[in-house]
Amino acid sequence: MSITSEELNYLIWRYLQESGKEVSALALQEESRVLEFEEKFGEHIPVGTLVNFIQKGILYTESELMVRYDGEVTPVDKEHCLKDFTLVQALEVDRERYPEIAPEGRFALESEVKPEDKDDKRTEPAPSATGENSNFIKTLQEKLKFPMSSNSQWNPQENSLIALGGQDSAVKIAKLAMDSQDWKILELFSCQHPPALSATADTTTNSVTCLQWSPSGQSLLSGVENGELRLWSKDGKLQNILNLHRSPIITLKWNQDGTHILSGDLDNVVIVWNAGTGTPLQHFEIKEPDSVETLGVVVEWIGLDKFVIPGPQGAILVCEMGKNRPLGKLIGHTKTLTEFEYNASNNMLLSASDDLTVRVWRSGSINSLNCFYGHSQSITSAFWINDDNIITSSIDGSVRVYSHSLHTLMALSMVDGVPIFCGSISPDKKKFAIGKQDGGVTIYDIEKLIKVLDAVRSLQEPIPIPIMGDYQYDGDHNSVAAISWCYDSNQLSISYSLDDTTAISLG
Structure with a gap:
């Protein structure tokens, strides 16, 4: 199962139109081929398809957590199942199951920040652009x-x-x-x-x-x-x-x-x-x-x-x-x-x-x-x-x-x-x-x-x-x-x- 970027753009465009965000929809229309998909598949795709797919994806991600690697079902926590599944919970589950691969060696970019350095980067104070002689400001004189x-x-x-x-x-x-x-x-x-x-x-x-x-x-x-x-x-x-x-x-x-x-x-x-x-x-x-x-x-x-x-x-x-x-x-x-x-x-x-x-x-x-x-x-x-x-x-x-x-x-x-x-x-x-x-x-x-x-x-x-x-x-x-x-x-x-x-x- 797969979905192309153009198909995803079309679903987002449909969502923007359905929710009344016409200016945003027009912007996406200018940058993509959504009108071609509208002519071919518009009548076959029901209202709310993007939201429906995302909700099913969240449910599938939560369901994955209940199945072990060997196919055995883990004990069900009834209290957990009674709670509403959210997008944030699904992202946390996905991150635990498939941790991000850090770029190393020839795949690492010069601008990439190493994971262990991220916290330090966020708290690093803003550098000074004034330099060592920050107190010296040249007084300019009139010439003519x-x-x-x-x-x-x-x-x-x-x-x-x-x-x-x-x-x-x-x-x-x-x-x-x-x-x-x-x-x-x-x-x-x-x-x-x-x-x-x-x-x-x-x-x-x-x-x-x-x-x-x-x-x-x-x-x-x-x-x-x-x-x-x-x-x-x-x-x-x-x-x-x-x-x-x-x-x-x-x-x-x-x-x-x-x-x-x-x-x-x-x-x-x-x-x-x-x-x-x-x-x-x-x-x-x-x-x-x-x-x-x-x-x-x-x-x-x-x-x-x-x-x-x-x-x-x-x-x-x-x-x-x-x-x-x-x-x-x-x-x-x-x-x-x-x-x-x-x-x-x-x-x-x-x-x-x-x-x-x-x-x-x-x-x-x-x-x-x-x-x-x-x-x-x-x-x-x-x-x-x-x-x-x-x-x-x-x-x-x-x-x-x-x-x-x-x-x-x-x-x-x-x-x-x-x-x-x-x-x-x-x-x-x-x-x-x-x-x-x-x-x-x-x-x-x-x-x-x-x-x-x-x-x-x-x-x-x-x-x-x-x-x-x-x-x-x-x-x-x-x-x-x-x-x-x-x-x-x-x-x-x-x-x-x-x-x-x-x-x-x-x-």
């Missing part, structure tokens, strides 16, 4: 100040170029001299959007709300309050004007080869542009009935021609260039979407939402692979560290590192109750910077943390995240608005809500 800007972006290919977006409708591109101890601005290019009436207020400030360099670093895209987009060369020359949005731009994203652009505004309008000609190719206007709430503040490419955008009620819409309707939607989040990041290495999408959860989505599946809880307030950043680990920050003052393969929290840092307004991971994925409400910036040593996590097989509790350096703001009542890393991962810029932008160095 720039005029006040709400956001800043380093060029992804040249360390000496940085773009700054201000409240005066202008984008500044600064070319720096960074060789000496004292940094200097060698050239400053001004890229001016025309002053215009703001779409949200009766003013003509028309602040720069978004900046994004192209992957090659040759072009800079800027968006302002009235919805206008402008494309500039790296030396400040106007290349194109993209004018179709009618409300403040809140997100911009180039695709991997720099041929197309995604832009999103405050009214939930997303537009796909041809970066070379400035022509709008697709227009998505996602409206939720009786609601003026922003559905999300992020968009993301998941390939050269596929992308995801926010949808109603926390849904993630999967779209493709050339098709005016979404290919499908990912259901799981329930509120405004705040973070997307696609990992091309493992083909997985990371998302965060104001429902205080972080989810991981696998390519080809409509159900999330992971759903991480823990944050008690809005999530302000979420990034892939590698193909397994994810790092997040939140206004609740915590930084968390999760493992998607282990489905668990691996590391945790609390910032003394100070809200974290933004977070940014370095291009080399070895450092993570957070900007706080009090104006300070803390930089975590992710490289050291990952080495510790790789050295242990399991954790009893999350370990602390080692701190590499700290920058203390000397002003009052001023919070960090944005952080941007330099291409070499050794410098970063800090934009403040009410003060000049600061550049600091880790060197």
